[in-house]
Each structure stands twice: as C-alpha cells, then as structure tokens.
Amino acid sequence: MHFQDEPTPPGVREITAAWFEPVTEFDEDELLDEPPTRGLHREPETRRPHERALKRFGGVIATHELAAAGVDAMSLRYLVARRELVRLRKGWFSGPSLTSDVALAWRIGGPLACVSALMHHGLVTAADGPLGHELHVALRTNTSRMPGRLTVAEYPESAQGQLIVRHWSTAAYFSGDRLAVSPDVALEQARHCRPLLARRARARERANGDAADP
Numbered sequence: 335m336h337f338q339d340e341p342t343p344p345g346v347r348e349i350t351a352a353w354f355e356p357v358t359e360f361d362e363d364e365l366l367d368e369p370p371t372r373g374l375h376r377e378p379e380t381r382r383p384h385e386r387a388l389k390r391f392g393g394v395i396a397t398h399e400l401a402a403a404g405v406d407a408m409s410l411r412y413l414v415a416r417r418e419l420v421r422l423r424k425g426w427f428s429g430p431s432l433t434s435d436v437a438l439a440w441r442i443g444g445p446l447a448c449v450s451a452l453m454h455h456g457l458v459t460a461a462d463g464p465l466g467h468e469l470h471v472a473l474r475t476n477t478s479r480m481p482g483r484l485t486v487a488e489y490p491e492s493a494q495g496q497l498i499v500r501h502w503s504t505a506a507y508f509s510g511d512r513l514a515v516s517p518d519v520a521l522e523q524a525r526h527c528r529p530l531l532a533r534r535a536r537a538r539e540r541a542n543g544d545a546a547d548p
C-alpha cells in the first residue's frame with residue numbers, strides 16, 4: 335500500500351513521504367530493555383590515595399594512616415612541598431582546607447574541646463560571648479608533648495594573645511571525630527570550664543531536640 339492511499343490524520347494537510355518514513359534507525363528493543371551494563375558501571379576513582387585517606391579520617395590524618403593508604407615517605411614529602419598536605423605537627427597531617435582553629439588545636443595536640451567544640455557543633459555562637467580569643471583543645475592524658483606559649487605563638491594561625499585552654503582526657507580526645515570532641519563531652523567539659531556558656535549550649539541543644547521531635 336502506498337502512503338498516499340492512507341487517510342490523512344486530523345490536523346495534517348498532506349501526507350508526505352518524510353512523514354511516513356522512519357526518522358532514524360534504532361532498535362526498538364532498546365526502548366524496552368535496560369542495557370545489561372546498567373548498575374555495573376562505576377565512576378572511575380579519580381581521587382589519589384592521600385585524598386581518599388583524608389576523607390576517610392575526616393580531614394586530619396596520622397603518618398601511619400597515610401602509609402597504610404599507600405602514601406610513602408617520598409610521596410609525603412612531595413605532597414607537603416606542594417601544600418596538598420599540611421604538616422600540623424610531628425606525626426599529623428591535614429589537607430590544605432582545614433579551618434584555622436582546628437589546625438591550631440592540632441598543632442597544640444588534638445581536636446577542639448569544650449566551648450570551641452560547642453561552637454564547632456553550632457551549640458554556642460559568637461553572640462553568646464567573646465569566644466574569639468579562646469581556643470579549648472582536647473589532649474590525650476599521656477601526651478608527651480606539651481608545647482609552651484612560644485611553640486604556639488610561632489604558628490601563623492595563632493592570633494596574638496589567644497588564650498589556649500587545654501583539656502586533658504584520653505576518653506574525651508576519642509569521643510568525637512578528628513575535628514572536635516562529641517557534643518555531650520563538650521557540654522560536660524564546658525560545665526566546669528565555662529558554666530554560663532554551657533547552660534546556654536544545653537538550652538540550645540534542648541531547643542534543637544524539641545524542634546526535631548514532632
């Protein structure tokens with residue numbers, strides 16, 4: 335049957351050969367069946383070993399963890415020279431984008447603690463009081479290195495006159511992640527260290543909890 339013998343569909347003035355011919359060649363089955371490779375395809379891993387390891391450990395990483403991830407001593411020197419890794423202190427490194435307060439805390443010896451951790455967790459804000467000049471740091475109880483004022487002052491992140499408050503507790507040190515102790519531990523530390531701010535943080539935490547519960 336020739337196409338010109340077909341009845342003209344509504345709205346079509348004239349049937350032409352172009353209207354009737356298939357527009358492109360394609361396998362109709364492709365429209366119905368999912369390609370067999372679907373779900374098997376994975377994005378190729380483009381991050382390098384130190385980047386994967388940094389992500390896994392939350393931005394701060396020990397030398398032996400880098401070594402376990404496949405970053406040897408020569409790569410480490412190369413990455414530090416290119417500022418892709420920053421040496422925080424002996425045995426500890428971070429990526430280049432670590433915030434300055436966390437970097438300074440690690441140069442002193444560990445993650446943010448007490449009210450600095452509460453700020454990190456959003457339970458204390460700058461409006462609660464003048465906290466900009468205080469840095470509270472979690473240190474392991476058996477830490478062998480206790481840098482003096484001079485050691486801290488020589489770092490570029492250290493604002494002049496910044497008050498460093500050290501909290502020694504191995505349990506607290508490991509309570510949160512590499513950036514800050516857990517909110518509960520931070521609240522308990524602050525309860526003794528900065529009671530007024532701790533009360534405000536506790537109230538804010540309760541308000542957040544109430545907002546989360548229907």
Ligand SMILES: [Zn+2]
Nearest residue numbers: 448470499527
């Ligand atoms: Zn404190």
